[in-house]
Amino acid sequence: MIYAATTERSIAIVLLVVVVVGWAIYVFVNIRRSKSEVGSEIELAANRGSLPDDDALEGNRLERVQAFGVLMLLIIALALPVYWLREGGRRSGAERGFSERAAAAGERLAEELECVVCHGADLGGANYAPVVLDIGNQFSDQDTYIVKTTWRAPALDTVFARFDTDAETLDEVNEIRQILNYGRGVMPAWGLPGGGPLTPQQVDNLIAWLWRERLSDEEAREDALVAKQSEMAAHPEKTEGQILFEIHCARCHTPRWPARGAAQLPNNGGEVQIVPGPAGSGRYGPALNTVSLERLFPDIEDQISFVATGAADNVAYGEFARLGNYGMPGFGRVLSDDEIRAIAEYERSLDPAEQTTVQFTELHTTEDNK
Ligand code: HEC
Ligand code: HEC
DSSP: OOSOOOHHHHHHHHHHHHHHHHHHHHHHHHHHHHHHTTTHHHHHOGGGSOOOOHHHIIIIIHHHHHHHHHHHHHHHHHHHHHHHHHHHHHHHHHHHHHHHHHHHHHHHHHHHTTHHHHHOTTOOSTTOOOEEEOOOSSSOOGGGOEEEEEEOOOOSTTHHHHSSTTOOSGGGOOHHHHHHHHOBTTBOOOBGGGTOSBOHHHHHHHHHHHHHHOOOHHHHHHHHHHHHHHHHHHOTTSOHHHHHHHHHTHHHHSTTGGGOSSEEEETTSOOEEOOOOSTTSOSSSOOOOHHHHHHHOSSHHHHHHHHHHOOOTTOOOSSSOOOSOOOSOOOTTTSOHHHHHHHHHHHHTSOHHHHTOOOSTTOEEHHHHO
8 A cells, every 4th residue: 555544544534434325325315205205395395485574584683694794704803813923933833843853853863873973972072982983094004004093073062163154044054064965084975965875855854953952152162261271271381372273173184183192903903002193284184384374374364364264165265275175164153363363373383394294103003112
């Protein structure tokens, strides 16, 4: 059967059966009766029967009919405006209901696809457990090829503070759809356009879920402030710019940063610890160094405003612009101008010689440590 049984359909079928059977009985009885009373319809015809006289018709009876008419009119006159008054709320309620259902579907999907295993059950960046990922030979030379490694994933409750920062409704979300469709760095593509398993509707549901879970700008800023203060207290030797860079930028701009510290599992059976490459020498995002930054943004103010807004699709930036990328998030909602200036100054102070050395010598095996 094509149609599944529902309560409505069962009720409708019962009603249909009752009506058809009732009609059949009525027709049957009528035919029998008319047979037994041949000619009776001439006497019983309605227009030949006796009607009330004019007094009765134009008195009480007429008034009752008129009062009934007025009552019906009143009901319509009252009900229509009331219906109209509720119409706006009904429509926005339907929209809200729709996005609530989409978010709930997205949440179920996120559990199924284990987004939270990598991104943390509370979606916050601070409390996630690093996950074991197969990210190929990013770390070592052939001798100590690392098959699997632990890798920290970014917070998901603040993605809307970094991407699609001017989106006011779900319809205006582009960058996050792009990320989910095509994947990002070591995260695989989820959407069909990028070769992933999810339909556009499923990707939309995930977006509705992320939208529902998003922190307000104030909360995101507060989180960033707490992270900065605790790092600054723990590392008084570092400048504010360096600390902010490590919290917000290094995961994309410094080699191996998301794998730092944790024990890794190379396929030769030993144990190694990953040490990140030179700060800002490039990973998912390009290498940042004095020479290229001063060429790209001769005026530091332009660099600051670029970091505040991020890269938009097919919008050029800097003197030697890159095009067609959604990669770089905007930080203007989370960081203050002064904080972004501190980062920009730190970036411009990075040693250009170091930025060009991509090396594997920082990989310490347990053998080295003996
Ligand atoms: C196997 C671990 C893993 C799984 C599962 C995973 N992600 Fe990711 N995701 C990552 C990593 C790691 C990054 C950052 C990319 C990098 O470091 O190269 C990322 C990046 C993202 C970003 C971009 C955020 C940013 O600030 O850069 C979004 C959005 C995202 N993931 C959403 C999801 C959603 C939704 C799901 C579930 C469908 C999901 N992820 C499942 C590991 C994962
Ligand atoms: C999610 C990964 C990611 C994070 C986090 C990130 N960036 Fe980027 N960044 C990129 C990508 C990708 C580009 C290249 C953008 C493009 O080509 O459109 C880029 C470009 C840049 C550029 C321009 C350099 C160039 O050669 O194009 C600067 C400057 C920069 N990022 C600074 C920062 C700062 C400062 C932070 C932290 C506050 C940061 N980035 C955080 C991914 C990231």
